[in-house]
Amino acid sequence: MTTTDRTPADLLRSALAADAGRPLVTFYDDATGERVELSVATFANWVAKTANLLQGELSAEPGDRVALLLPAHWQTAVWLLACSSVGVVADVAGDPKAADIVVSGPDTLDAARACSGSRIALALRPLGGRFPQAPDGFADYAVEVPGQGDRFAPFAPVDPEEPALIVAGREFSGAEVVERAAAEAPGLGLTGPGARLLSGMPYDTWEGLSAGLYSPLATGGSVVLCRHLERLGEESLAQRIESERVTATAR
Template sequence: MTIPSSGGDQRGLAGARDIASAWQRLIATKAAQPFLTYHDDTTGERVELSYATFGNWLAKTANLVQDDLLAGPGDRIVVSARPHWLTAVWLVAPLLAGAVVDPWGEAKSAHTVVAGPDEQALAAARECPGERLALSLLPLGRPFDVVPDGFRDYSAEVRAFGDRFASFNPPRPDMDALVLDGETVTHGELIERAAGWEGTGRLLVDVRQDRFTGDALLSWLFGPLLTGTAIVLVRGAGPERLDRIAEMERTTGRFTLG
């Protein structure tokens, strides 16, 4: 569960009617501040992304979605990858282009599927008749050494796209945004759900499982994002190590995903 302290500042939600406008409000006030810090204790990796840096990745990926994948309103993009800073990018960026994100959804009827790096996720993703992109989730966003058969390597592809994005189909409050436990919610509904999330200044997310849907997705990503809460995403750490990370990162709340 989330342990609240001072509460989120709600800057992203003030006057926002969709994810794009909420994100722009946050960038305007928090650009240089940390947004997502990723620790992987199985590799020793630590990556810290400010709001501005995360926004650059969002823009590049949204440009790929719009200009390369040609995805727009109503097109469903399945994202099947464990919690990671690049997974977070893919859960948000298609929404800026008006597409619908379906975490761990059915691949065979999707417009596009983004999956990896484990073979189980890749095998299910091969059922998609459309575009298939693989996520290596290697340190520093490195591409695969060998690209999985039937996929394009996202990390190699995205570098060609610009870090500013203008949508051909700007999101509206009534536009479908996200599939949560089989229910498709609109941008406006997602904003409303995030408004009810208990914010905390800096949230530590202890990742114990790869899959996430529904309320878990709101708790580890969209709730914090839309309430201006920084995320510290930790994978592979035991209890003592988690406590050390919490102290080092000065977190003020904790959520266990698992």
């Protein structure tokens, strides 16, 4: 984090400039056995493509609301940073009826159909795989995003004081996300660059988002994001902590 980082997208740009090759998000799904590791560069590439999809194909503008009906997942983290890049409000588990765009996982498609705007569906399959057949009324993210540009520039500057995130009914500006993430990092055991936090917390609270994305990003650390961690025994968890060189945990 630098003194000029005012939004989560700024944090990602600083991380990219500092060390693009280091791990940023390592994701486990203990229901499927999936593991994927994204470096800062790879994660930033996904963010740029997703932001281009939002701004170009979906015509999203600063102030628009994007309902994210998604679990704690590496692709959810990508969407959160893409929203920040464009300047739209990421409404985590938000009401699709009140959203301009809805982004849904496979388990929330029925609820997502209440959105009268654009609808994007994520299969959440290993390696970002697509649906065998796109759900009716939705564009398949895995089909739409690969052809998007690898570099992103917003049409309008993103104001860090404008709303950027809604979670659990609370609204945060981009600047508040950055400030809180940095302030809370020491309490999570993120003491500086190289710290590695294992989080099994869901993304439907600020605490889960802070541990599972924002605080590691703000401090030059990385996150081992675990979905369905409750399925992992204590011995296997201890092995993961050792093999992934975890320095702190949030469960």
